[in-house]
Amino acid sequence: MKGIVLAGGSGTRLHPLTLAVNKQLLPVYDKPMIFYPVSVLMLAGIREILIITSPEFLDAYKRLFGSGAQYGVSFDYAVQPKPEGLAQAFIIGSGFVGTDNVGLVLGDNIFFGANMSPLLQKARERAKGATIFTYHVDNPAAYGVVTLDGNGRPLKIVEKPKQPDSPWAVTGLYFYDNRVLDIAAGLKPSPRGELEITDVNQAYLDAGDLHVEPLPRGYAWLDTGTQDSLLEAAEFVRTIQHRQGLQIACLEEIAFLHGFIGRDQLLDRGHLFEKTPYGQYLLRLAAEHK
Structure with missing residues (x-):
């Protein structure tokens, strides 16, 4: 399986912080933000990773990560000329993905929880279909929302519903079989002019191939798209690291413990x-x- 980190966008909700720097290069306590989503792919055992970003920041990511050999992984880089939806990542990255399955994580999402690696590897090893990860939130109207039946199977997905009938938000972490490349290529832009990841997930739901993994109680999913959420994420990381004496998203540690280096x-x-x-x-x- 290949992995993609989507680190494009203009970060308008963080202006003026992001007038001269890509959002995913901002610090979250002691590391660049992008370390956190990259760590998720590495915890899943993915060692070939494509970083997609805006043209003006491509060199910064190359300086930050280089080839990836220091982590025992391989980094490739691609440009998103302008943000036209999350599903655009599969069009930009189609040559990189080739005939493999693929995991996509958004560059501004942070995940933390015990036994994260087995949960991720279970999704990676699923040969067919799509796996999305959901999180219980108190403001589901701000997210894509999935409704589940009594057995945990998905019934429907709605993007930012005005009256949500489920508290389960779809997080920025997705695993797909290779069909996703054709699905993304066949999408039409939504009314807001974007290729929507919800439409990709809907295609898998319609085919009966969408798997939902609710993140258990005790897990943390943080979105760092605003000044307040960026500060909250930094405070969360600092608190955990100071209390436990353990690093979050330490790429070298993950690489070492997984035998990459x-x-x-x-x-x-x-x-x-x-x-x-x-x-x-x-x-x-x-x-x-x-």
């Missing part, structure tokens, strides 16, 4: 950042696994 590479990264708590964490991790 060895201890020597982990040490090299730790020494690179040794003046920071992040680097010191990597050095401690290496010392614990002699």
